[in-house]
């Protein structure tokens with residue numbers, strides 16, 4: 449290191465900061481999320497050359513650099529000298545010594561656990577601290593803690609979605625375990641919501657699990673999904689899907705649809721907040737007649753298939769929460785595991801749809817007669 453870069457103690461830095469020097473914390477965004485010296489500005493070292501001009505317009509502005517232990521800040525100070533800043537010093541011992549010396553610290557957006565846990569999100573500019581805070585405040589309702597709900601819930605919990613409401617009234621059965629990876633052999637016979645809560649809190653103890661051991665019906669559908677940001681349809685039967693569709697339209701909640709059958713699956717997003725969005729009934733206007741319904745109880749499914757589809761649902765839910773990317777609204781993504789192909793179909797809104805069409809009338813929630821046994825997705 450060139451000898452001309454001055455190294456000072458945190459206490460000296462604080463004094464100079466009070467005298468008008470600008471203290472720059474050159475650690476990465478995720479490191480600073482756990483806290484920074486009070487009054488410091490955060491500019492990651494790699495972004496320093498591009499970002500400093502905005503903060504320090506004059507080259508005679510005194511600058512101080514700090515990192516975790518004092519190595520990176522020294523290099524950053526050299527960079528600043530090369531950029532023409534005349535008065536630059538690096539804080540030896542870094543933020544670690546700053547803290548151990550008891551100097552004032554501004555709380556970061558996250559505590560150390562969250563900064564560490566979500567560090568790979570915090571590194572993505574599209575998520576970052578602001579996005580992670582959005583995820584933390586978000587509430588997602590998962591209808592079904594089965595094949596689709598398992599992967600979706602695991603990854604949403606891992607991502608730090610603050611509240612997950614799990615709606616399911618089934619118990620864990622051995623035949624579920626081929627695909628419902630939220631559960632465990634030792635928990636056969638336990639309520640699925642309870643078993644799911646064990647796995648999810650084990651993965652991420654920071655999030656809140658609201659376990660609703662209820663069957664979704666006309667009388668409770670609104671109260672179960674109201675107040676959420678996104679609803680994930682992991683239902684295993686048509687009556688639930690039609691109820692969810694109606695309630696999502698009434699409450700204007702985005703619904704992330706997923707379904708699987710044998711070796712194929714499909715995903716879409718129905719978002720009643722968007723005037724162009726189709727709804728579930730644009731795709732399936734009326735429930736199938738009993739004689740046309742598949743014999744669901746006996747329908748097989750490749751175990752990994754709900755894993756793939758459920759994760760696509762989780763990905764869409766996170767995009768909706770963060771308001772990034774292009775949601776799967778107006779598109780139906782079909783996956784064929786045997787062919788290993790994804791096919792995207794256009795799914796426009798149907799003006800004559802019995803659910804969202806201009807002539808559609810909402811006449812209350814209707815419990816459709818159960819037309820087949822649960823598919824046990």
Ligand SMILES: [Zn+2]
Nearest residue numbers: 727730801804
């Ligand atoms: Zn519709």
